[in-house]
Amino acid sequence: MFSERRADERKSDARQLDSRLDVRDLRPLDDRKLAVLRAIVQDYVGTEEPVGSKALVERHSLGVSPATVRNDMAALEEDGYIHQPHTSAGRIPTDKGYRLFVDRLAEVKPMSAPERRAIRHFLDGAVDLDDTVARTVRLLAQLTRQVAVVQYPSLSRSTVRHVELVALAPAKVMLVLITNTGRVEQRMVDCPGTVGETVLAELRTRLNARAGGQRLPDVPGLLEDLPAAFEAADRPVVTTVLATLFETLAEQNEERIMLAGTANLTRFGHDFPLTIQPVLEALEEQVILLRLLGETADAGMTVRIGRENDYEGLNSTSVVSVGYGSGDESVAKLGVIGPTRMDYPGTMGAVRAVARYVGQILAES
Amino acid sequence: MFSERRADERKSDARQLDSRLDVRDLRPLDDRKLAVLRAIVQDYVGTEEPVGSKALVERHSLGVSPATVRNDMAALEEDGYIHQPHTSAGRIPTDKGYRLFVDRLAEVKPMSAPERRAIRHFLDGAVDLDDTVARTVRLLAQLTRQVAVVQYPSLSRSTVRHVELVALAPAKVMLVLITNTGRVEQRMVDCPGTVGETVLAELRTRLNARAGGQRLPDVPGLLEDLPAAFEAADRPVVTTVLATLFETLAEQNEERIMLAGTANLTRFGHDFPLTIQPVLEALEEQVILLRLLGETADAGMTVRIGRENDYEGLNSTSVVSVGYGSGDESVAKLGVIGPTRMDYPGTMGAVRAVARYVGQILAES
């Protein structure tokens, strides 16, 4: 089980549009039918062509004749796991079919030792956070040959490492916020009137004393009464700086994302331009990507298949995503976007491995 | 003239593969032939279909009959400005034809007043450099409906505004470099041994005194003898910090680029997957993009058409690029990538306008 799922559905809504699967569906699928479904998924993913009963029997040792497989297929189709583009074509899995495959028929395929070493080595070369994220996203795209998405460590889950104030001009101060995850945010502050270096130094000291090590969302509360500690004349400056700081902390727009592997979209399918355009459009919208990753469960890997994705343009794609972080808790998400017809075990393996190693790298820095 | 061009070519090499054009080619093209070429380009850009003599006469008031136009077309084809996909299809401009069009037949189409206002307004909302670049690139992609590329203000052309040193741990210092163009680069420095705050303060002061206001490439020379000013015990720290600083200054990898509008590639053409894939691949490679922009002339707009682009994957695209900067000199480049069959006057107008406004925004900040 890779994604939470209600187990309390009943026959009555087994036919609902949503392809989520109730294991105890109409009738329990016997082992052979499951084997057939697995074989269909595997073959279809490999060949990209509808798969027929004869070919199935030839390529997998199912131990039965094509005719039997046909009967099973008919049953699978009736239950909505597979689907026939036209009479007398082979079958292709539906979203529901992939769902079952992912949940019950597939094992996450672990990376091989050399692969793991390569990942490790490649990520180790990074010089700063930008570089780490850039390398991660490229790596993921290459490993999966799909589109990779990596979110920067989220501000709201980080803690303050240091706040720095730099006087750039008499009434101009630069505010630099450094988090434990290595993110650095900077803002220009236009102050009301000249700012003395002593005030700045005091403010700097107090800021770090109170906010250092704290989670970003908690910081505003801790600093609320700070202006009171200063002389009346200096308070305007202090409040201005604090205002900017709070703004920086709050700014959820500052959730950043990096993308790679768009060129892999060209391997998508035959009905090409129609499929790819909405996907490209979705990828351009940070908001959509963030929402996409946002739907990732905090623990464990999430797989959203086809129409399970809320965003319409991604209705014929699947998203495999997972949280990553230093230590146990996840500070951000990363994932892969590909056609529903993707190699789920391999993709999930790659995603999991990469997430694990980025977490380690972050913990070390 | 938007791109420098040799005027000293001669008949002899007028046939060379390079589509660069000598105005005094085989025979001077009379005005009507030029008008025909212009009309062909305009129609083809509009309809995306080969244009025939009859249609041309109908849509443009050339004042002559189709037969006459056919003769002109034959001449234009012989000189390599246009080309016929098959006998008895209409004509399509060649790279050389577009070249002539851009150089002599087209006027840059200025943006309308409301458009200019909109640009201005949109860019004014930016909060920092990242945001400015992001807005610029999106804007450009929307205006031109093509792929837009914007380079961050280049480090090598910026001057030092401030260098800040922040002690994060006993032996860990963060180096922050702020340039006049608003770029902020940060690096972690692992020092040999603990670093005292006094040393750090002195180093900070000296660094800013000497390097402040200087062009980045000049800085290493100016700081070479800095360690000598410190006590022997502190020199290791000083040299380590300086080394990291120089590295940051030199790092040409740090040339960053932002991209938008990939989804517009889907409007490319009919022979879609073949054309789009190499383009997407090129867009993924920062190096290629940087080289592409690097070929932009320092002053004036550069248009590179089809095979004029060195990178093979972009052989059926055109690149319109220009430098931008605060004040007169350009600190970076931006541009647009689209099919050779693009609306050159409009694209050039948009690129020029956007570059101008970004320059202004940068100058203000």
Add this chain to the structure above:
DNA sequence: TTCTGGCACTCTGCCTTCCAGAGTGCCAGG
């Protein structure tokens, strides 16, 4: 009850043929 071989049927994909339409090049005459 479950599986299997056989058979008739259906549909796609591909190939070929055919035809209209658009466009050309050339020529003789204004």
Add this chain to the structure above:
DNA sequence: CCTGGCACTCTGGAAGGCAGAGTGCCAGAA
């Protein structure tokens, strides 16, 4: 030097035909 006319060529789409793959169903075997 331009123009109208004409014969010619080529594409793109429609229509028809055919092989191949796949199915559903049925009757008989295990």
